[in-house]
Amino acid sequence: MSEPLRAVRVWDLPVRAFHWTLVALVLLSWASRELDYMELHRNSGYGVLVLVLFRVIWGFAGTRHARFADFLRPPSAAYAYLRDTARGRGQRYLGHNPAGGWSVVAMLACLAVQAITGLFLTDDVLFDGPFHGVLGEQTTHALKKLHDANFTVLLALVGLHLAAIGFYRVAKREDLVRPMLTGVKRVAGESPAGDAPPVGWWRAPLALAIAAGLVAGALSLAPGRVW
Numbered sequence: 001m002s003e004p005l006r007a008v009r010v011w012d013l014p015v016r017a018f019h020w021t022l023v024a025l026v027l028l029s030w031a032s033r034e035l036d037y038m039e040l041h042r043n044s045g046y047g048v049l050v051l052v053l054f055r056v057i058w059g060f061a062g063t064r065h066a067r068f069a070d071f072l073r074p075p076s077a078a079y080a081y082l083r084d085t086a087r088g089r090g091q092r093y094l095g096h097n098p099a100g101g102w103s104v105v106a107m108l109a110c111l112a113v114q115a116i117t118g119l120f121l122t123d124d125v126l127f128d129g130p131f132h133g134v135l136g137e138q139t140t141h142a143l144k145k146l147h148d149a150n151f152t153v154l155l156a157l158v159g160l161h162l163a164a165i166g167f168y169r170v171a172k173r174e175d176l177v178r179p180m181l182t183g184v185k186r187v188a189g190e191s192p193a194g195d196a197p198p199v200g201w202w203r204a205p206l207a208l209a210i211a212a213g214l215v216a217g218a219l220s221l222a223p224g225r226v227w
Contacts, residue, residue, distance in 0.1 A: 005186040005187060005188055006186065006187060006188075007184045007185075007186055008094060008184065008185050008186075008187050009183055009184050010065050010094050010095060010179055010183065010184065010185045011065065011066070011179055011180060011183045012062060012063040012065075012066055012183065013183065013204070014054075014058055014062060014066070014204040014207075015058070015062065015063075015065075015066045016180055016181065016183055018051055018054060018055055018058070019180055020180075021047075021051060022048065022051050022111075025044050025047045025048050025051065026048065026111070026154075026158075028040065028044045029041060029044040029045060029048065032044060036126055038123070038126040038127035041127065042118075042127065042129070042130075045114075045115045045118045045119075046115075046215060046219070048111055048114070048115045049112070049115040049116070049215050050208070050211045050212050050215050051211070052108050052111050052112050052115065053210075053211035053214055053215065054207055054208050054211040055108060056108065057207040057210060057211060058204070058207050061203050061207055062203070062204075064095070065094060065095030065096070068101075068105075070095050070096075071093075071095050071096035071097075071098070071100065071101035071104070072101050072102070072105065073098040073101060075102070077098040078098040078099040078101070078102050080098075081097055081098045081099050082099050085099075090172075092174075092187075094185060094187070100164070103157070103160065103161065103164075106157055107154075107157050107161070110150060110153055110154045110157055111154070113146070113150050114147065114150050114151060114154060117143045117144075117146055117147040117150065118147060119131045119222075120132055120134065120135055120140055120143050121140065121143060121144055121147060122140075130219055130222035130223075131222050131223070133223065134222075134223065164176075165177060
């Protein structure tokens with residue numbers, strides 16, 4: 001007889017709101033670039049940068065499973081998890097597993113590089129980043145190449161993320177999408193980590209305000225203050 005499942009709250013509302021808002025902004029950034037809506041592209045890039053900074057802050061101030069300390073483990077642990085999963089005996093985690101934890105860091109770093117390099121670029125027609133012209137032509141050209149190459153890396157990371165969701169759904173019978181919508185996972189037996197304890201409601205808006213303030217402060221230093 002199988003063990004009854006119980007609901008365990010894992011993902012807090014700020015993590016879920018961050019996740020889906022980031023998905024929307026990345027899609028908007030891509031679509032606005034393809035359609036040459038460059039003012040929208042610029043603003044969506046600012047939004048991505050705010051969200052990345054927010055997630056970094058929330059990685060220290062959020063609930064248990066939102067914190068980096070909960071899911072960032074040595075690379076050897078990620079390798080061991082992937083090896084064991086390939087052999088059909090990978091351990092289950094309430095939050096991010098060791099490999100998933102590093103994928104979160106990789107995604108945040110990739111998005112940060114994409115947003116920051118865009119601040120210095122121009123297409124010589126419709127778009128000038130707020131800091132275009134601050135650096136020399138050679139450096140700006142190198143940043144443009146990095147921006148383009150990094151977008152390919154971002155697509156690869158998104159593809160791996162979607163593939164992992166599909167693998168978990170088919171091979172491990174584990175739905176990763178619903179918990180990111182509801183915040184709740186259904187698990188058998190006692191959870192070793194238990195429910196994520198609540199944190200003060202004010203921490204999330206404060207973290208978002210700090211992130212937005214940092215981005216706004218940086219943009220205020222741009223020549224001409226292009227917003």
